[in-house]
Amino acid sequence: MTVALPISTDPAVVPEEHQPRRGLWRRLPTRAKAGAIMLGAFILAAIIGPLLTPYDPSFQNPAPGLSLHPPDAAHLLGTTQSGQDVFSQLLLGIRLTLELALSVGVVATVLSVVVGVAAAYLGGVWDEVLSLATNVFLVIPALPLLIILLGYLPQKGQTATVLVLAGLGWPWGARLIRAQTMAIRGRDFVAASRETGERTWRILAFEIVPNEVSLIAASFVNTVLYAIGASVALAFIGLADLTSWSLGTMLYWAQSQQALQIGAWWWFVPPGLAVALMGTSLVLLNSGIDELGNPRLRDAGGASAAAWHKLRPTDPTPVLGAAPARRRWRGGRQAGGELP
Amino acid sequence: MPFIVRRLIFYLVAAWVALTINFFIPRAMPGNAVESIMAKFPNLQPSAYKALQAMLGVGHPGSLWDQYGAYLGNVLHFNFGVDVTNYPANVSTLLAQTIPWTITLVGTATVIAFLAGTVLGIVAGWRHGGWLDRVLPGLMFFQAVPYFFLALILLELLAVRGHVLPLGQGYAGGLVPGWHWDFIVSAVYHSLLPAFTIVIASVAGWMLQMRNVMITTIGEDYMLAAQAKGLPGRRVMFSYAARNALLPQLQGFGLAVGFVVSGAIVMEIVFSYPGIGLLLLNAVTSNDFPLMQAIFLVITFAVLLANLIVDMIIVAIDPRARAREGAR
């Protein structure tokens, strides 16, 4: 799973003032709303799903006819090698995976805010050290390091996994938050607060951080995305608590029992699809948050409608009521400067 | 200090941090996993035993600094110790057998995906608001799907059901590896589906990233100036927009290449491809720590090297980078 960099890395894109919370839903583009609704569905499944599982996910039904049974009325998504119900596992898996990913998101985002703001605000040697640490952990690939960290852990429980994942997930957000904090720090209203003797922590909490909300939100969403991808990949190679039913563990067992070769697609397709769709909803949400923070990413909207054609950024300003011009791909040179 | 020298020093620092983490993790982690491993092999040759000790960091006479020194020495001599599961094979030997497969597959596929994604992203960003925007949610799905899962799906469709491409492995069963025609053809044939998977899984990410960067770049003042100058569209799109947008896109590549490579290596497992991925899976399953640590170092150094190459490309195309003294 690639983690794209949707946010413009230009720290000069700072919102002019704290955006009001009212009308937030209305201002989100359609894509982001779709993402939020999808994510909401998964969260709902995570909360109430395991209460509705028709079977105990771990229950191994020894009845021979029920091993690797394709989906039917009794087992909505079929059974595994040992007769376990895939659907029940899926519901539990969604909860476990989401729990893990959201926890990692919270811890890592807090860490990245602390490091980013500290580096930007304290400056000097602190900035140098923190920036170096951030950049080093950014460039060292996360998954291999996670592999040896988790590999040496005797028990790969939930808490340990959360801590390890969060421990490698903060640098991305820290770098962006540092850049934005430095841009804001130089702004007038911060200098004004300092002049009036406002204490540092108050300035940080009430003036600087509120202006970074969209960046922090995007960073959180991205970290959750990373956590899902990393935890699933780690579980797939066996570096997780294999007795628990996360989506990654399901995929591990499916792979190790050769589900693909046997043709038991119902075993690996549902968990993988769940992971992909959860990830998609997060990416959609992120693109919406991006558009809120960086207005350039929005499309022409109302002006397009008035001009009767989809406006590209490099089109001439449309004139109300004028017939839409046909767009030509090439521009031409003009001999001698003559105009019609 | 020239930009590229600063970056080289940075990567050396990062490599050193990786090495040091690698050294300290066995000592820092709870449990006696390491000792139990050592206990399995009481009859090791003294040299192999020492290498293993240096790698795992136990039982070596002398202080922590001595051990650290020995460890660094070993690494620099590509002596990663003895492999636990394939004893008496050297870890280095195992790596040497598998790395070429991974580099060829993952390297080629990643570069193809990056180039294709960047070009598509240039067009998508230039035509922001056009029909290409409608495929965005589809692209986002492909960005979010785990590589190995996509591999499973494609295998199911194209190999199991479709019988179009082979089910896995690096080459057909009976062949002997070597530089002869049958083998090469078979190897390429077997690498088609894995490469295809990597490309499909990662192209979306590069395209989305480039699109966003293009759109931001088009909002810059010099783009408005280029429009005001009545310059031909193609010239503006390439020399004014894309050329400037390429810089953040390359930086993004450097940051993302770690994830792409990791994902691709895990994906190899699904194909039973004879690269590092399978080696990694076996190492984890059997708690083969020397091998795991060696793989971590190899992947890390490869990613650092890729970043350095990207930095050199950036210096070549950005006139400001040559003058810049500070970090980017």
Place this chain on the structure above:
Amino acid sequence: MTGPVLDIKDFSVVYRTPGGDVRAVTGVDLQMNAGEVVGLVGESGSGKSTLAYGACRLLRAPALITGGGVTYRGRRTAGPMDILRLGPAELQRLRWREIAIVFQSAMNALNPVLNVRDQILDVIHAHLRISRDEARDKVGSLLDLVGIPRARLRGYPHELSGGMRQRVMIAMALATDPEIVIMDEPTTALDVVVQRDILAQIVELKERLGFSILFITHDLSLLLELADRIAVMYAGQLLEVGTAHQLQHTPAHPYTRGLLNSFPSLRGARRDLVGIPGSPPDLHDLPPGCPFLPRCGYGTPACTDIDMSLAPVAPASAPGHVTACPFVRPDTPAPPGRPDRPAEASPEPATSPELTS
């Protein structure tokens, strides 16, 4: 060809945002004649840049031109051209060749990854059909024209000083011998000494090559020295238009009088700077009538009913001097607490006397 070079009539631009329309420019009439320097002055957000860029259709989404007409008559054109009806290809030919722009911050207006020579060559090859050698010679002579050493040809924008970058922009603007050069606050980002040099250069080039200038700035004192005619803009509407002399000595609109009061003079007795209290209105919902009313010292309730059309101040003695305020004339006494600028302490030249032609 008779008629003004650029004829803007009843021009309106809105920004169509999800939160409603922002009326950036409303009903503006403005003409430019050949060889004339027209100044466009106003506070930040008054719409002066929107007007200039909108007339060239260079505004980006969500901008929308909602009314009016912009007609161009150049020496090279066969007939009058309606800029608002041109297709993209014709617009591209018109741009720069006929109407060039010198942007405010040249650092941002120059492509960072191309060198100076390539950027000027781009402009030349886009509009003129001349051989490569001729083009190269032309680039060299353009740099000579603006006073930049030819050694800078291979340099990149970030290697040049602010003043030099601005000169490069001017050289680029003149490369195709345009009819009109729009200058958008060209010297605001520069220090005063460089500013003076650049302005002197601009005037000299204008004399030599004969183009018209639309000079956009917030600095009225500069225009009083530089411009032939001046248009005062506020909240997207024109409040007063007249010659520099008329505005300096017989300002009609309260806003103009307030602007004149906002900068000190070098000579004469010391006095308190009065300025204009308050801040410009929110363009999202403009109140009916005169937008300046909340800050105007002469305001009355009747001001909410006027239609903001420009009417002559004194048709016989001052032709071309128009104002949007039907109540205040040059001889209307100043309100208490906001005295006018003393007549004898006329504004000192912001730059040296060589500027006046």
